[in-house]
């Protein structure tokens with residue numbers, strides 16, 4: 001499995017209106033700045049409703065806040081400044097700034113200031 005980024009689909013529905021997720025948009029913004037990231041990271045958009053499958057199934061309902069980056073088999077053991085959590089045997093990064101740091105560190109692109 002490759003690193004897989006799950007984000008909220010822009011225009012998702014909640015409380016009777018449409019929204020976008022400012023956290024998801026930061027990560028999508030980085031992928032737009034550095035398109036080479038898309039060569040090694042799969043991106044999956046999900047709706048707002050819960051449980052958010054397949055994230056809830058893979059790492060649990062307590063970890064389905066988005067964005068979340070599920071790490072692939074080739075992911076490093078540790079990345080400075082990044083908390084890599086584990087649930088059901090899957091490793092993941094859930095804080096937005098740490099997802100940005102992880103992507104920068106593992107792809108040789110500039111890190112977030």
Ligand SMILES: N[C@@H](CCC(=O)N[C@@H](CS)C(=O)NCC(=O)O)C(=O)O
Nearest residue numbers: 021022023065066067094095096097
């Ligand atoms: N993990 C993010 C926050 C992500 C976040 O709050 N996402 C919202 C959507 S914009 C969400 O999924 N809310 C539902 C939930 O957290 O269960 C961070 O870096 O602080």
